[in-house]
Amino acid sequence: xxxAVPSPNPNPSGTEAxxxxxxxxxxxxxxxxxxxxxxxxxxxxxIDPGTGNAILLPAAQRALIERKAGxxxxxxxAFDWYWELDERYRFVSYRGAAGDAAGLAEDAVIGRTLxxxxxxxxxxxxxxxxxxxxxxxxxxxxxxxxxxxRTGGVRHLSMSGEPIFDDRNRFKGYRGITRDVTERRQAASxxxxxxxxxxxxxxxxxxxxxxxxxxEVLSSNQAWRVFAATHRGVGTGVAVGANYLSICDDARGAExxxxxxxxxxxxxxxxxxxxxxxxxYGCESPAGWxxxxxxxxxxxxxxxxxxxVSCEDITERKRGELLLRLEFTVARCLGDAATAAAALQxxxxxxxxxxxxxxxxxxxxxxxxxxxxxxxxWGVRSAAVGQFLERSRGMVFRPGAGLAGRVYxxxxxxxxxxxxxxxxxxxxxxxxETGENGACVFPVRADDEIIGVLAFSSxxxxxxxxxxxxxxxxxxxQLGRALRRLESAEALRRSEIRYRALSDLTSDWYWxxxxxxRFTRVVGCGPAGIxxxxxLAHWDLPNVAPPDGGWADHQSHLAARWSFCDFEFxxxxxxxxxxxxxxxxxxxxxxxxxxxxxxxxxxxITTRKRAETALRESxxxxxxxxxxxx
Amino acid sequence: MARSKKSRGTPDPVSAAxxxxxxxxxxxxxxxxxxxxxxEAICKEHLQDNxxxxxxxxxxxxxxxLADGVVVTPSLAKLSPLPVATVVGNLSDRSGxxxxxxxxx
Numbered sequence: 001x002x003x004a005v006p007s008p009n010p011n012p013s014g015t016e017a018x019x020x021x022x023x024x025x026x027x028x029x030x031x032x033x034x035x036x037x038x039x040x041x042x043x044x045x046x047i048d049p050g051t052g053n054a055i056l057l058p059a060a061q062r063a064l065i066e067r068k069a070g071x072x073x074x075x076x077x078a079f080d081w082y083w084e085l086d087e088r089y090r091f092v093s094y095r096g097a098a099g100d101a102a103g104l105a106e107d108a109v110i111g112r113t114l115x116x117x118x119x120x121x122x123x124x125x126x127x128x129x130x131x132x133x134x135x136x137x138x139x140x141x142x143x144x145x146x147x148x149x150r151t152g153g154v155r156h157l158s159m160s161g162e163p164i165f166d167d168r169n170r171f172k173g174y175r176g177i178t179r180d181v182t183e184r185r186q187a188a189s190x191x192x193x194x195x196x197x198x199x200x201x202x203x204x205x206x207x208x209x210x211x212x213x214x215x216e217v218l219s220s221n222q223a224w225r226v227f228a229a230t231h232r233g234v235g236t237g238v239a240v241g242a243n244y245l246s247i248c249d250d251a252r253g254a255e256x257x258x259x260x261x262x263x264x265x266x267x268x269x270x271x272x273x274x275x276x277x278x279x280x281y282g283c284e285s286p287a288g289w290x291x292x293x294x295x296x297x298x299x300x301x302x303x304x305x306x307x308x309v310s311c312e313d314i315t316e317r318k319r320g321e322l323l324l325r326l327e328f329t330v331a332r333c334l335g336d337a338a339t340a341a342a343a344l345q346x347x348x349x350x351x352x353x354x355x356x357x358x359x360x361x362x363x364x365x366x367x368x369x370x371x372x373x374x375x376x377x378w379g380v381r382s383a384a385v386g387q388f389l390e391r392s393r394g395m396v397f398r399p400g401a402g403l404a405g406r407v408y409x410x411x412x413x414x415x416x417x418x419x420x421x422x423x424x425x426x427x428x429x430x431x432x433e434t435g436e437n438g439a440c441v442f443p444v445r446a447d448d449e450i451i452g453v454l455a456f457s458s459x460x461x462x463x464x465x466x467x468x469x470x471x472x473x474x475x476x477x478q479l480g481r482a483l484r485r486l487e488s489a490e491a492l493r494r495s496e497i498r499y500r501a502l503s504d505l506t507s508d509w510y511w512x513x514x515x516x517x518r519f520t521r522v523v524g525c526g527p528a529g530i531x532x533x534x535x536l537a538h539w540d541l542p543n544v545a546p547p548d549g550g551w552a553d554h555q556s557h558l559a560a561r562w563s564f565c566d567f568e569f570x571x572x573x574x575x576x577x578x579x580x581x582x583x584x585x586x587x588x589x590x591x592x593x594x595x596x597x598x599x600x601x602x603x604x605i606t607t608r609k610r611a612e613t614a615l616r617e618s619x620x621x622x623x624x625x626x627x628x629x630x
Numbered sequence: 631m632a633r634s635k636k637s638r639g640t641p642d643p644v645s646a647a648x649x650x651x652x653x654x655x656x657x658x659x660x661x662x663x664x665x666x667x668x669x670e671a672i673c674k675e676h677l678q679d680n681x682x683x684x685x686x687x688x689x690x691x692x693x694x695x696l697a698d699g700v701v702v703t704p705s706l707a708k709l710s711p712l713p714v715a716t717v718v719g720n721l722s723d724r725s726g727x728x729x730x731x732x733x734x735x
Contacts, residue, residue: 042719043702044659052696060659
């Protein structure tokens with residue numbers, strides 16, 4: 001409950017009326033201290049003991065009134081109108097300090113939604129977005145609307161609002177403020193013609209052109225004019241007065257895709273469907289193939305300028321990305337390659353495809369002969385390239401001779417931009433190596449040793465920058481390591497084949513046992529008559545005949561992890577005869593040097609053993625027949 | 631307006647040594663504003679954080695003033711430690727306020 005504040009005393013303090021008022025209130029106060037304080041002017045209010053209401057003394061009244069007036073003044077500075085909407089977004093209140101003639105008249109808005117008013121700068125799409133904001137109950141700021149006031153003048157109003165909820169958190173509507181921003185808008189419009197003045201645009205480094213609603217170039221800067229005159233591609237030769245949209249629409253050949261995309265983006269920006277459109281495209285420039293990021297930005301204001309087109313040279317970044325991708329691709333190709341030939345083919349191919357080069361050849365260093373020999377190549381499908389590569393077969397270079405030999409000797413990459421200049425050699429002399437084109441030749445290294453040279457030929461070979469030099473160094477190193485690895489793997493594979501062949505010649509089967517001496521693997525024809533010996537130790541084999549002296553001696557060898565050789569044992573066959581076998585074994589250890597079992601080979605020696613037995617029996621018979629004289 | 635100022639970092643703000651006060655004011659009346667400033671200065675200088683102050687705006691809580699027997703604003707009531715004491719006016723009489731709060735300079 002807020003007590004009724006008496007109306008302010010119209011007379012200043014010290015008047016007769018004020019003194020009368022003071023006397024009257026002193027009658028309400030009994031205490032001496034309170035009376036003294038009132039007399040001293042140190043009291044703001046007296047509490048009426050009957051009602052509890054505070055009776056303000058004149059000075060306090062004046063202070064409160066001044067404060068309220070000051071607050072109202074501040075509020076008036078912040079906005080021009082205050083409004084409220086109900087839960088269906090209809091105006092239920094619209095009040096303001098400014099004259100209604102300038103803004104929306106209260107009687108014209110009450111009971112109507114904002115989009116039912118005569119506002120001419122909002123499309124149906126804009127209203128949909130605004131209604132969505134309201135449905136989401138979010139705060140909205142600076143919604144700018146334009147309408148005609150009662151005098152027919154254009155007014156620009158900026159509205160901000162926040163949702164209102166009751167104490168049960170139920171949505172009740174919106175409340176907010178409206179500010180008249182007409183003067184600010186008009187001032188901005190007055191500046192509009194000067195915004196894109198040539199001197200201002202010329203101060204900018206990036207090529208810039210300003211388009212009107214139809215796509216016609218209203219103005220451009222010096223950088224744009226240079227760009228349009230020197231570059232080939234979309235937008236070539238677009239000068240002030242030309243229609244950029246038509247030029248993009250009419251682009252043909254390789255430029256058609258970029259032209260269509262750029263035209264669509266510009267139309268979207270001009271239509272207000274997007275504030276910014278970006279498109280990266282490549283084109284020929286005096287420095288070779290270049291990349292540009294084209295940006296189209298919408299312009300605000302009432303002038304004829306609708307979009308600003310600017311181009312940023314992103315060639316360096318694009319080339320960097322391209323080279324990085326090439327390095328990754330080379331690494332992946334090398335990882336997938338099973339042979340050195342496949343690795344070389346794939347690396348040459350991806351490098352040519354990435355850089356737009358025609359072909360590449362690899363010359364391998366033949367250390368015993370001390371020469372570089374043609375080893376592998378890849379080229380685009382063309383008769384000239386095919387003939388050039390065919391001529392390259394069998395080529396040999398001594399260190400220091402030819403481009404490949406010079407690169408091998410110097411260890412540095414070498415570029416020939418075209419065969420008419422560079423390297424101090426005549427074009428005819430270079431033709432066998434470059435195909436009458438430019439060339440890029442660089443060493444392939446493994447462990448700081450040059451093991452070969454890669455030579456690429458193309459008319460598109462450019463002067464290398466640092467990033468390109470890093471890439472060829474990376475490719476050379478990756479390829480060198482991969483070739484070494486693949487050569488080692490190939491040597492190992494050949495060695496294994498030889499070992500297997502040898503093993504097959506000297507034994508009948510290969511076996512492995514676990515730590516408990518049980519067979520875990522048998523390759524080849526094992527002991528005859530035993531179909532499945534996996535999981536069994538030697539002494540557990542069915543029908544096995546123990547060796548002379550039993551198994552103890554052999555088991556002690558195994559327990560001591562000793563190698564053994566020519567350990568012989570026999571298996572009793574179903575017909576009662578014996579089959580003899582000889583095995584050799586070595587202990588196996590894992591990476592932690594822990595014993596994990598035995599492996600070895602076995603040989604069927606039945607024929608030899610039977611022959612020995614027959615010989616012994618024959619000798620015995622002969623000795624018996626010869627008698628004591630023998 | 632009903633504001634409270636409590637000692638910081640003390641588990642029980644109304645400890646035996648803490649001074650508990652109520653200041654009755656009238657919104658932004660000139661004497662009320664001055665009383666708040668004078669009392670803030672005295673508390674900062676003499677009580678540090680060892681006090682609890684409640685500020686009651688009689689325009690918002692008139693019945694509270696009536697119930698507490700407050701006749702004029704600004705008025706300062708010291709409730710604890712005993713004895714209870716009241717100072718009326720804008721508290722510009724510094725020595726009188728200190729005496730009422732039991733603070734010896």
